[in-house]
Amino acid sequence: MSIDGTADLSRIAESTRTPRPSREEGGGIRSSSDVRVELENVTKRFGPVVACRGVSLAVRQGEVHGLLGENGAGKTTLMKVLIGLVPGDGGEVRLGGRPVVVKDPVHAAALGLAMAQQHFSLVERLKVWENVALAHRGKMGRREATRAIGEIGERYGLTADANARVEDLTMGQRQRVELLKCLSLKPGVLILDEPTSVLTKAESRELFSVLRQVVQVDGLAVVLISHKLDEVLEVTDVVTIMRDGSVVAELRTAEADAHRLAKAMVGREVLLQADMAAVGLLDEEAARAASEAPAGSAGTAPTAGTAPSASVPAQPAPALRLVGVSARGPDGRLVLDELSIEVAAGEIVGIAGVDGNGQAAIGEVMSGILSVEAGTIEVAGREVAPRAASLMRAGVAVIPEDRHASGCVLRMSVEENLVAAELDVFRGRTGLLDKKAIRARALELIANFDITCPSPQVPMSALSGGNQQRVVLARELSRDPRVVIAVQPTRGLDVGAIEYVSEQLRAAAANGAGILLVSSELDELVALAHRVAVIHGGRIIGEMTRGRIDVERLGLLMGGRVA
């Protein structure tokens, strides 16, 4: 390949390609010669908020270095300072021992620093090879880019269709492209920001094996930003834990355990169930659930999951029944293929599956923005037309997958977003909107749902991600819905917000709503759902009750094998 301009570090990488030091050797005193990047005393302020407070960090070659912390702990900011995306306010960056001032990401790339952003930096309208070529600032043609993609794909098992348009890819595939793009720069240091936040378990595992490959074979230094304990434990060699902009601990992963990491990260004992779901510690919970699991069959005929007396189910109409629902995406592809599922009142049914198997389509169909080709939707025993207004009137609430694109209107105020779905309720006698009532309602919801915002009139865009999601939850759940469709409701949220969302969904179920929880986080499904069904190729291909979840079988189902 004729990729030039990735001077310093990649060449160092070539020349010093040595086998990765084994853990036994590295466990003691490590030599500083293999330190690839060093950050010393880096500080970054955003106005009064200190994002990074004198952070020091050394990343060695041949090592996956975990950077663990909650959202807002300063992990991403630190790495953005490193690659010159935001200017630091103090401190020093050293590459291979020499102090450098990284001017901007292009300069960083030239120095061998590549970062895969959490919110991918891909041009959706362009093809995969074009996106890869873009990273080389026009110095790469179609043939070269395609070849690079093929080579990297072969080397790391990271396959991607060079001619596919990014907008047609699933999140998991986009992540792969983002990674391909970084690797095509032949970096010496690879930084990944929450790479698994949009990946399924299987995809994450795939990614981790690529990372292993990258550090072992090529001797790269990898920084993995994450707030997930299990993946940090699984894949890193060293972990640095940040809280509130400071490093609170640094340790060899081999010496760490999940509880210790969680405590350091959150600054308290992690005990709450939802917390455990967030960090992947659910053995106890699953065991408890198994002991009290409803006697309903784990297989074909779902019964009301929460019915305490399993003898004679009263069989009231389920809160939601989808029968043979088929739908096509904008590209004409069948995204739902005769999907059938039932959710009883008070029941939480999880939908697991590999991303891009129709999960998003369920949300879209149930909000009436994707038209149904065949099949029926029944709410509480009554058939409902698959149109937005009818579904809403029937009591269907949807927490959509992408809150920015379709869950809220960023340019409108918080209060307008809170009442957007029930404008007619606020129509006064004159037919105009009753602004006082809207304000009162907004303040009530802001209090009830604990939304942190300076005033109900600020634009939605001024809120943090977690608070935006609270607004969406408040709007959807406050209408006393019969059915709640929650699609990836905790994606991209931190532990506190995940805990909150989980509690709200439980509360809604306790109030008698039937809840369909679509998530690629298995832990979340196990923690919340009474039953878990697996979607593959737009149809449900199997299900099991919570107590009887067999991870291996689940894995097979998600892979499309009926087990």
Place this chain on the structure above:
Amino acid sequence: MSPLATSPPVSGTGEGAAHDLLPSPKVETARMVGLYVVSVGVALGVIAVLVLAVGHAPGSVFTALYQGSVATPGALGRTLDDTIPVILVALGTLVAVRAGMFNIGQTGQLVFGAVCAAFIALKVHGPGPLVLILALVCGLAGGAVWAGLAALLYAWRRINVVISTLLLTYVATQVLDYLVSSQRFLEEPSSSPIGALPQSAILPANVDLPHPGAYPSFGVSLGIVIALVIFGAFAVLMARSPWGMRLRMVGANPTAARRFGIRVAAVAGGALVISGALAGLAGSIMLTGEVYRITGGFANTFGNDGLLAALVCRDRPGWLLPVSFVFGVIRSGGNYFLSTGVPDYLALVLRGLLVLALVFPPVYLERREWARRLKAARVLVLRGSRAVAEKGSVS
């Protein structure tokens, strides 16, 4: 405990305020006013230089502008007559823009509305007031139909509204040209061997809009009342009705709007149709209240005036009336330029420069605001997640 909710309201200036969520309204207003003064000053300065360049005293032009527009009761009446169509067209444009529909075919809609009104006024015989009302209604409907074509294309195949409305304007002006040069349709009846001018006959006096008062004393057509009533109605509807809010949702995020059960194509297409209807009404009021006959050049850039006025007050609908009035002033005052010997096309230059001067400050401040907000948002994200983390540690 939510720290943000209890933080004191913003009041500072300079560095401290830059990081707070909302800018101080006072500072904001002061900046805005300052920028307007500067940019309008620059525009007037450029005009002065241009007038000097063509060999006249700049002062005389501004005097002419003043005398021709507001100095005498008669001039003021004319200015108001010229303001009416601008108000209506700009109002419609604002409605469409709210819904994300960038209608730039006001001229075509105005022309087609006027053509319909002219047909009624000239061909229907009956009691004057009835024919007048019918003409106005048909003018309104004509404009609606013309914009409706674009709306249908949008709903059917998502044809870009900017393109369809613009191209339909050319069609409308061609249709007008044909109609006013064809004896079978609107051309003035003539027995002259060389044929008639490409224009319609003068409207019968009994279908004219009542126009109390006449030059040189104060007079303005009843159209001003129609325009103000419609403006008031839309101001209330847009600010306070469910329809107004839906309009904004559709404009700001059509996907979310669909999720909220809003029929996006209907709301957006409806806004476009309303915009066309108001342009059509503007055309029929011009016809029946001021011009009294339809000609090839009937539109006389009124459609563009309305579009430009809407551009100026896109984000501040309250300005619509004064801005439209300024456009009226420039038009009627510009007619006075000739009396000073200054070419009257300089009035067009003046109008263009003034639009730039009025559009510049909000755009400039908006860009700055975005940069600032981006910064503030980052702070908020940090603060917000901290708040959540802290809250968690309390519980």
